[in-house]
Amino acid sequence: MTTNLTLNSAIDPSHEHIDSAEWDDIYVVGDVHGCREVLEQLLARLDPAPNDLVVFVGDLVRKGPDSKGVLDLVRAHPNFRSVRGNNEQKLIDGRKSIETLTDDDLAYLESLPLIISWDDVAVVHGGIDHRKPFDEHTLTELLNNRSLVPDGSYERPFWFEARPESPRVFFGHTVLSEPFVSEHAVGLDTGCVYGGQLTAYDYRADELIAVDPPETYVSRSSDSIVEPATLDP
Ligand SMILES: [Mn+2]
Numbered sequence: 001m002t003t004n005l006t007l008n009s010a011i012d013p014s015h016e017h018i019d020s021a022e023w024d025d026i027y028v029v030g031d032v033h034g035c036r037e038v039l040e041q042l043l044a045r046l047d048p049a050p051n052d053l054v055v056f057v058g059d060l061v062r063k064g065p066d067s068k069g070v071l072d073l074v075r076a077h078p079n080f081r082s083v084r085g086n087n088e089q090k091l092i093d094g095r096k097s098i099e100t101l102t103d104d105d106l107a108y109l110e111s112l113p114l115i116i117s118w119d120d121v122a123v124v125h126g127g128i129d130h131r132k133p134f135d136e137h138t139l140t141e142l143l144n145n146r147s148l149v150p151d152g153s154y155e156r157p158f159w160f161e162a163r164p165e166s167p168r169v170f171f172g173h174t175v176l177s178e179p180f181v182s183e184h185a186v187g188l189d190t191g192c193v194y195g196g197q198l199t200a201y202d203y204r205a206d207e208l209i210a211v212d213p214p215e216t217y218v219s220r221s222s223d224s225i226v227e228p229a230t231l232d233p
Contacts, residue, residue: 014114014139016081023053023079026203028123030057030179030188031085031172034064036073038198038213045209046200050079055116057172057188058085058125058143061098061109064193064217068100075108084112085125085172086143114142121203122167127159127174127185146174154224160185161229170201175220179208180228187228194220 020026027046032039048054060074060082061067074080088109090096116123127145128134137145148162149155160171163184172189179199180187192198195216200209 014084016113016116018053018081018116018118020118023051024049024204025052026118027052027054027209028057028170028186028188028201028203029054030190030199031059031175031192032056032064032070032198033059033087033193033217034061034067034070035192035198035213035217036064036066036069038192038211039070039073041211041213042198042200042209045211046202048079052079054080055123055170056080056082057123057170058083058112059087059172059189060085061091061101062087062096067098068105071101071105071108075105081116082112083116083123083125084109084114084143088112089139089143114139117167120167121170123170125171125173127171128163128169129159130163130165144173154226156229158226160187175225177225177227179210181208191220191225193217194225196225 027048060070074082091106092110114124124142126143129145129148145159147153147155148157148159160180165184168184168186170186170188174187175189175191175194176187179190186201188199188201190196190199190210192213197210197212202209
């Protein structure tokens, strides 16, 4: 791999490295949360060809109206890949369930890597804490990282605002009032299930593409929607 991430044996099987030269365009897509209709709108805008890669930051499922439909759509395209989100993990662990999902769907969720990388990019659902070696991160941290304050939840600084180094980490999980874009982190969960947008990042063009959902599916308190800020690292 070309990133400076070193991985321990517990996490290594969950790392998918991609040769970017094998793909034309590469798009990274924020949390979909079962909003199939919005995903279809976004894909109509992106219009990915079979030799374009679409990478999801995880949380394909739960909260929205059609988790099964989102999984069917993603799984039908060999050029669509996803990392595992904390909501996939809840289904894998049996803490939550969705009636419409088959055993095969659950096996697919379990097969999702924790990290996908190419060039000097890493995609993880929650985030990476630059203060400790990557190989000391637990699964729970990779899927849920947000505040750098111990037990801080929504206390600043957030890992992505403080990230000072490569690889550039594309992430979801933290619902943002607008996408976060810095040299070393790109946050794409703009809360499409909460009345926000579904956002993608065009890696080759360095451009954001976003679509508006037809309706608000779930309400969320405004104190858990983050106004992104860039700190001097
Ligand atoms: Mn999410």
